[in-house]
Every structure is written in C-alpha cells, then in structure tokens.
Amino acid sequence: MATTTLTKAARNRQRHGLTFNPVRPAWKEPASPLYSSIKAVILGLISLSIIIPILLVVSTSLADDKQLVAAGGYVLWPTNPTFDSYKAIFSGQFMIRALGVSAFITAVGTFLALFVTVTMAYATSRPVLLGRPVLMMVLFTLLFAPGLIPMFLMVKQLGLLNTIWSLILPGTFGAFNFVVMRSFFMNIPTELIEAARIDGASDFMILRKIVLPLSKAVIAVVGLFYAVGFWNAFFNAMLYINDQTLYPVQLILRNFVVQGGSMAEQIGVTSTPPPQSMQMAVVVIALLPILIVYPFIQKHFNKGVITGAIKG
Known part of the structure; x- marks a missing residue:
C-alpha cells in the first residue's frame, strides 16, 4: 500500500515537472x-x-x-x-563635531552594553550563579517600561543632564538582546563548562576562554543591534541635552527636517543650497556609516539569531 501511494506521489510530481528523490525530503x-x-x-x-x-x-x-x-x-x-550641499554642511565644524559625538556614543555605548549583556546573560544561564530571580526582573522590564518622566528624573538625580553620558548609560542594557544572548549561552554544551570547572577554571575564565569564542556570531548580531540603536537615537538628546556642541548627528537630521533653513543658519552654513538637497544630504551622511558596517556583520544574522532562538 505504501509503495502504491509512493508511486502515485511520484507520478504526480512528474506530471508537474518535479523529480522525486526518496532520499531527500520534499x-x-x-x-x-x-x-x-x-x-x-x-x-x-x-x-x-x-x-x-x-x-x-x-x-x-x-x-x-x-x-x-x-x-x-x-x-x-x-x-x-x-556636491554643493555636502560642501555647505561640512563648511563649519558643527557637523564634524556631531559625527564625532555620534561615533563616541556608538562605540562606548556598544562596548558597555555588550559587557553588561554578556555578563548578565552568562550569569543567568548557569543555575549555580544568579538564577531565576534576576531573570524574572529583567523580563519584567519587557512588559512594564519605566516611562518618560521617571527616566528624566533619574537622569537628573544622577547629575547626567547636559552630559554625553546621558545619551549612553540609559541604553546600556536591552532586555530583548539579553534574552537572545542568554538563549545562545544555554545551548553551549554543559560538558565543556563542567570540564573547565573541574580543571579549576573560574567563571570569568570560562566566559573568556570558552563561552565568548563560541559566541562570536550572536555577539556580532547583538552588537549591531546596540550600535544601530545608539547611532539612530535622537530623542534622549532632545530631552537631556541643551548644549549644541553635544548634539548627535541624528538630532541635527531631525532639526533639519523640522526647521529647514533656520537650522542651516544655526550650524553656520555660508552658502544656501536647496533645502530639499540639504535635508537629503544629511540623511545620506547619517545612513552611510551603518550601510558600510552592516554587510560585514549581516552574514552572522542567521547563525546568531536562529541558533540563539532555537534550543537543542
């Protein structure tokens, strides 16, 4: 009966121009x-x-x-x-300074965020360390955000207003990225970690010598998530920054779109190219760094995200 059914399926596939191979799945x-x-x-x-x-x-x-x-x-x-629009934008030091601020925020913020996420993900992925209570507190933040006013009051009480650290520290931990990295760490064979612990390795040595080399894909993916978030962030700068010398490039892009020509005068543009051309030039400048970095990390997405999301 199975042979007859299989023959009918093969005949139907041949009728539709498909070849049947019993070794390969459909x-x-x-x-x-x-x-x-x-x-x-x-x-x-x-x-x-x-x-x-x-x-x-x-x-x-x-x-x-x-x-x-x-x-x-x-x-x-x-x-x-x-290239008149680009020449006009870079005629003063305002845009160059903004690019430097955004680069500093992205580099330092991504490093700190990866450090916090990796250490917490490893600690909660091992039952002998922090365990379930910390995991539940982190997942609680996915459901209940602190809100705008509490965040502003916290930044103010910490003395971070109008400093570049107000654009870095509030974003140094993401619960979603933590869940992805923790799932990846839990898939690492426990035999490797137990063998290293028997040999006398500490948890920091296990993390540095075993876990991190096996987790390059997910670290690259989560690092790109953090980097894109820090690079594209402008709302925190609107809330916490009054000094224009600390404006990131994304806030300048937002001001160009909203204010147009008045923003060009504020940053010291001497010539007057068309406003549409100026706005699009700022968009290109803001997009270019991410477009350059992304192709080098994109190959890690399938391996990093899928492996971290599927257990077994």
Whole structure:
C-alpha cells in the first residue's frame, strides 16, 4: 500500500515537472519554474521598494536647484550632479563635531552594553550563579517600561543632564538582546563548562576562554543591534541635552527636517543650497556609516539569531 501511494506521489510530481528523490525530503527538492518565477517577481518588487527610496535620497542630495524645481522637489536621477550641499554642511565644524559625538556614543555605548549583556546573560544561564530571580526582573522590564518622566528624573538625580553620558548609560542594557544572548549561552554544551570547572577554571575564565569564542556570531548580531540603536537615537538628546556642541548627528537630521533653513543658519552654513538637497544630504551622511558596517556583520544574522532562538 505504501509503495502504491509512493508511486502515485511520484507520478504526480512528474506530471508537474518535479523529480522525486526518496532520499531527500520534499522541501529540499527543486521548485517548479512557475514557483521560481513568482518568487523572483516578489523579491524583485521588494528590492525595488528598498532601492528606489535610497536612490531618491542620494539623487536629490546631488541635484542642483534647477532640476529640483523642474522635478517638483525630488529627483530620481541627477543630470548635473553637484556636491554643493555636502560642501555647505561640512563648511563649519558643527557637523564634524556631531559625527564625532555620534561615533563616541556608538562605540562606548556598544562596548558597555555588550559587557553588561554578556555578563548578565552568562550569569543567568548557569543555575549555580544568579538564577531565576534576576531573570524574572529583567523580563519584567519587557512588559512594564519605566516611562518618560521617571527616566528624566533619574537622569537628573544622577547629575547626567547636559552630559554625553546621558545619551549612553540609559541604553546600556536591552532586555530583548539579553534574552537572545542568554538563549545562545544555554545551548553551549554543559560538558565543556563542567570540564573547565573541574580543571579549576573560574567563571570569568570560562566566559573568556570558552563561552565568548563560541559566541562570536550572536555577539556580532547583538552588537549591531546596540550600535544601530545608539547611532539612530535622537530623542534622549532632545530631552537631556541643551548644549549644541553635544548634539548627535541624528538630532541635527531631525532639526533639519523640522526647521529647514533656520537650522542651516544655526550650524553656520555660508552658502544656501536647496533645502530639499540639504535635508537629503544629511540623511545620506547619517545612513552611510551603518550601510558600510552592516554587510560585514549581516552574514552572522542567521547563525546568531536562529541558533540563539532555537534550543537543542
């Protein structure tokens, strides 16, 4: 009976242009031409929906005044590309200083956040250390956020207002990243850790010599999550920073979009390129560092996130 059923299934696959291989599972067999064509069209449309807005931003930042007026404000392909907007933005020291502030916040914040997340994830993944109470407190923060006013009062009481540390310390721990990293650590074979402990290794040595080398993928993924969060953050700067010399680049981008020409005067722009071109140039400057770093870490996403999310 099983042979008859199998023969019918193989006959149906041959009728639809599919070959049956009893050794390979069904989901690993080659897809039909129709299915491949539909998938290619869908992926092509998704890619265009991502590429076209980026191309629109870059092209508008390079377009001159005449082409912007003729196109109604946004250009898909500049006929006479010019870098006047970029030259105007970097004519003063304001944007360079903002890039330095954002780079410092991202580098220091990502390092501190990874240190706190790795140590807490390892401690709660081992029953002999902190255990369930700390884990429940961390998961509690996923359900109940502290709120805007308590966070502002805490930063004020700590004396962090109008300092660069007010943009770093509140974001040094993320409960979601903690859960991902803890799940990854729990999948590390306990035999390795027990053998190292029998040999006299301390928990810090086990973390440094065994756990961290086996966790490069998830550390890269979580580190990118933290880095993107620190780089893109501007709301904390609006709340805690009054000194314009401490503005990150994302806050300048927000002010450019909201204030337009008045913001250009505040940062000391001498020439007056079109406002749309200036706004898009700031967007490109804000996006470029992440676009450069992301391709080098993207290959770790599947291994890091999937392995950390699936037990066994």
